[in-house]
Amino acid sequence: MKLVSYQSPTGTRLGALEQVGGQEVIADLNQLDSRIPSTMIEFLQGGQELRILADRVTKETTSGRVNRNSVVLKAPVPNPGKIICIGLNYREHAAEANVQIPDYPTIFAKYPNCLIGTKEPIVIPPVTKQVDYEGELAVVMGRRARNVVADQALTYVAGYAPFNDVSARDYQFRTSQWTAGKIFDTFGPMGPALVTADDVPDPQNLDLRVTIGDEVLQDSNTRYMIFSVRHLLAYLSEFMTLEPGDIIATGTPSGVGSRRTPPRFLKPGDSVRVEIERLGILENPVSG
DSSP states (O other), X not given: OEEEXXXXXXXXXXXXXXXXXXXXXXXXXXXXXXXXXXXXHHHHHTHHHHHHHHHHHXXXXXXXXXXXXXXXXXXXXXSOSXXXXXXXXXXXXXXXXXXXXXXXXXXXXXXGGGXXXXXXXXXXXTTOSOEEOOEEEEEXXXXXXXXXXXXXXXXXXEEEEEEEOOEEHHXXXXXXXXXXXXXXXXXXXXXXXXXXXXXXXXXXXXXXXXXXXXXXXXXXXXXXXXXXXXXXXXXXXXXXXXXXXXXXXXXXXXXXXXXSSSOOOOOTTOEEEEEETTTEEEEEEEEO
């Protein structure tokens, strides 16, 4: 199932993205059955029972759909409690950054002010001249996790989505702490949908590609992660409780703009596409 959060006249609503007659449509799950909450976080907190109900009601009726192109898709989880990001998690990216393979995951944070959905603009503020793209696999937690073992870690996952860890490099590298360059408004595109874990047999075998226009800038596969999704969830849950709706952005492969010769930073007029196998295409125009 592909779950989305979309803007309606009454606020952000929870929907299921479907293909009907060759067109993408969205079913408002709360309208189909009032037992289903109208927001993503509440839905995820409801656990497997609600997910089974949502799957059943979308199959039983074809009413209550709107065309995808008639609404604005927001980030699938618009208001997560945590956005945990992993740095230097692909060997080739570590190599292009001239750093050693880390012994432990490198962790930093983004905040909900960053989040936007597909088609919404990445806005470059005038204070930065070095805005970079980072295509990533995002993992969304489906249930509370603390001290989980790696072999069981994926059972805690609700689903996956493309993510773009947009970064202002001139702010990021002012100090040893990266946060300032990571948390600008609109610097966390995510979507188009949260693809539930049952539709992703192996998160460690997904092709990932980033393009701007006809230019392929990143082209890799999640199998090349240094620390797998299982490992990351087990490690993070050693020292924090992961809650339903928390987002883990699992790092980017090589090809980022700041490491190219010459550097290739984002500029107004660009349109950045992050495409991940099975998960869809996240595309955002860039404005200034």
